[in-house]
Amino acid sequence: MTNLLVVEKVIKSYKEAVVLENVSLQIADKGQIIQLKGINGSGKSTLFKLIGGLEKPDSGEILLSSNTNLGALIENPGFLENFSLAYNLRYLASIKSRLNEAYAEKLCQTLALDLHSHTKMKNYSVGMRQKAGIIQAIMEKQNLILLDEPSRGLDQESLQKFVTLMNQLR
Ligand SMILES: Nc1ncnc2c1ncn2[C@@H]1O[C@H](COP(=O)(O)OP(=O)(O)OP(=O)(O)O)[C@@H](O)[C@H]1O
Known part of the structure; x- marks a missing residue:
């Protein structure tokens, strides 16, 4: 089965601060609810912005399959x-x-x-x-629905x- 989303070894920094370091994940199926947990400032919204194409990773890949229809609520x-x-x-x-x-x-x-x-x-x-x-x-x-808070x-x-x-x- 084709994955709806693949995040592969993503690195993202803002100036000197590395926010995401080698983040990888795969979402294969519909029907899953996946909760992303982390302390304030740990990079949850940043990951959503990368998946939504609002920001670019420094390195690594974000791949959406051709049949992925992405919906997103990110920050405001x-x-x-x-x-x-x-x-x-x-x-x-x-x-x-x-x-x-x-x-x-x-x-x-x-x-x-x-x-x-x-x-x-x-x-x-x-x-x-x-x-x-x-x-x-x-x-x-x-x-594929991203809901940030x-x-x-x-x-x-x-x-x-x-x-x-x-x-x-x-
Ligand atoms: N555009 C930006 N410029 C500089 N730093 C940023 C930018 N966006 C996010 N950051 C920094 O990246 C880090 C991660 O922020 P992010 O909003 O992804 O965290 P979060 O896990 O969603 O936090 P919270 O739980 O508080 O919403 C924080 O240190 C934040 O200050």
């Missing part, structure tokens, strides 16, 4: 701040295809967000932005719904 998700949630989701989906409105609606309902709200993204709370970030990472039924800002009820949602995606 960027949005078109003067536009609504629906506009943003349609825009993001349009890069590859077209928004599945029914699925987006279902995800929004699950996480208690109003897809049809006219509120501009810049006026969303931290938790609402986080939910929007989670939704854009999974709304295309991506088969996904619980940030979520209230207790939303957190439970998020966990249920993740288990349903497996």
Whole structure:
């Protein structure tokens, strides 16, 4: 079976500081939930940025298979701040295809967000932005999903719904 992701002997430094030193991992199957644990500043977000192509490794390789469809929520998700949630989701989906409105609606309902709200993204709370970030990472039924601190800002009820949602995606 082709791996969805291969990280091979990756080294990444910022100035003098080596953040990732010979990191290797493979993700072969769908249906796995893999937790990346490490103390603050140990390089978790950096690894996600490398996998997402937002940063380049100093050496080593990051390989995504041709059938990998990557979804990512990395640190503070960027949005078109003067536009609504629906506009943003349609825009993001349009890069590859077209928004599945029914699925987006279902995800929004699950996480208690109003897809049809006219509120501009810049006026969303931290938790609402986080939910929007989670939704854009999974709304295309991506088969490899990177979620960096996904619980940030979520209230207790939303957190439970998020966990249920993740288990349903497996
Ligand atoms: N753009 C950058 N320029 C310089 N140093 C950076 C940059 N990005 C990250 N670092 C440094 O790399 C190290 C790893 O940061 P990273 O954000 O990957 O850690 P983390 O494990 O995700 O931390 P946390 O658990 O606190 O979110 C830290 O020392 C950080 O200061």
